[in-house]
Amino acid sequence: MERPISEAYFQEAGRHIPGGVSSPVRAFKAVGGTPPYLVRGEGAYVWDVDGNRYLDYVLSWGPLILGHAHPRVLARVREVMEGGLTFGAPHPLEVALAKKVKAAYPGVELVRFVSSGTEATMSALRLARGYTGRDLIVKFRGNYHGHADGLLVEAGSGALTLGVPSSAGVPEAYARLTLVLEYNDAEGLREVLRRRGEEIAAIIFEPVVGNAGVLVPTEDFLKALHEAREFGVLLIADEVMTGFRLAFGGATELFGLKPDLVTLGKVLGGGLPAAAYGGRREVMERVAPLGPVYQAGTLSGNPLAMASGLATLEILEADPGLYAHLEAVGARLEAGLREVLTRKGVPHTINRVGSMLTVFFTEGPVRTFAEARRTDTELFKRFFHGLLSRGVYWPPSNFEAAFLSTAHGEEEVARTLEALEGAL
């Protein structure tokens, strides 16, 4: 598979854009080689400028749960677009989308729209601090909550992929306000709550981690998180990745969580920039203009983003069979990958929840960030390029989740397993 045009673009991009990319993981640093320039998508497939077709497991890093270019989503955006792109004024579609979010998350009484997951988590933390009058926050090693200062401490996703889990440029004073604990370490969390619970404004966590590769929470860990409430600590479920993906009501519905605040993004915007934070009325009423916690955005609640999000959520809400489909195809893919890897004698652990999956190249179990880092990243490189050269586009880092869309089915699973056989 040749990509001369993509390569030329990437060379040129490097002269104008740092690393040639608008977001670090896209540069293929962790796997080597150069990225295809993608110009078209349809369903489970994407095409690069060179005319190559790939089966896509990146799906724009999560938003495209219905696959690329879903006709009903595009039609809705087109229709709204005819009326203009943005007004910076209230718009009927943001009311409709807010009602959808509340239908999915019964604990959310008020919701504020922003444009990225980073903004959502940053704003939720400011709100938690404003509400509690406390400064400390707790996060977990390898969890990624966007690139706001104070959250880029031992973070996952691209930060982890590039080996800079804690960014330069984050003042020591900010980092000191972030306590970092091990994911799934319920006792460690309880200990910190006992010692410093009264100083902690909020705990932010990924209810299923996707940004260290997929990590699944233990029941006891989820229980310990909820015990934080006894110390007046707000619990923030960062569902930017899992919201509307693991179920219509995300991980909150799947595990019966009771967070004080939820952050959403990715699927919420259906492929355009929309994200949100929401929760109990009493807390959310502290947000400006009702309260003293300031947060704003020129393009927040953008009509096109509201339209693509709304169209996406309407389709998901109307057909619960779509989640059953994602689970069934996910299970088939997991079983197939396991069968091939086992038969070929490749040590592996597959973590999956619904349509999020990671193959770690290590004997399991993989429940913590430390265990995730045991994966054989050299073997992953060969796995990745073996698949890519056979037309299967897996995320270009072992510390990212592969995603399924409702457009992925038996045929796509078979194609993937065939590519894997060839690669191995």
Ligand SMILES: *Cc1c(COP(=O)(O)O)cnc(C)c1O
């Ligand atoms: C992607 C992600 C974010 C950041 O969202 P952006 O839109 O990239 O800023 C935050 N939290 C989680 C859990 C994510 O997966």
